[in-house]
Amino acid sequence: MKKRYGPAFRKETIELARCPACKGKAVIQGVFHRMACVQCNASGWVAAGTGEALPVEELVTQLSLRLQAAQRHINELKHPRAAGPEALYQESNRLGAGGTNYTGD
Template sequence: MRRHGPDFKKEVVELAQCPACRGKAVIKGVFHDLACVQCNASGWVVAATGEELPVDELVTQLSLRLQVAQRQINELKHPRATGPEVIYQDNNRRGAGGSNRTLD
């Protein structure tokens, strides 16, 4: 199958902490910290190969991971009601003047 142009959806690359700097982005020099050259001073490498990502691709991959983490945080902050609790939490607009009616 031939394809032209960019992909419609960005592929998520599985990342792992850099083994050289252990995810810290710097390594200890004799007198001061040095930027890790194995991971482009990011602390992340491709999990499957252990290779560094180009900076532009790294920014995109970290942004995708951050978006997933933000969604998880929001879901934990605002859990959705399940079971019989849904009747009492959501307004079903069946009461007088559009108020909630629970049929208790």
């Protein structure tokens, strides 16, 4: 492994799992009232590999990365790309006159 200095260029994602104590709800039922789960710092998420709670700063970053990935996935499902022969007609290949789309028809 190569030695490097300073912070990483990209933030590594940590695999998250639901907290086994509160089952991802961030609260546990006490005798008379609900209390914040101390095993996951009241977030409902723990590190999947170790089962330990993440620090708040790291948890915010990891949840933001997961949210951004989910939003990208939703956008891909809303706007599917054309595949197969249809893709030739949908995307510009700039081979026609003046850089327009040429389909060969």
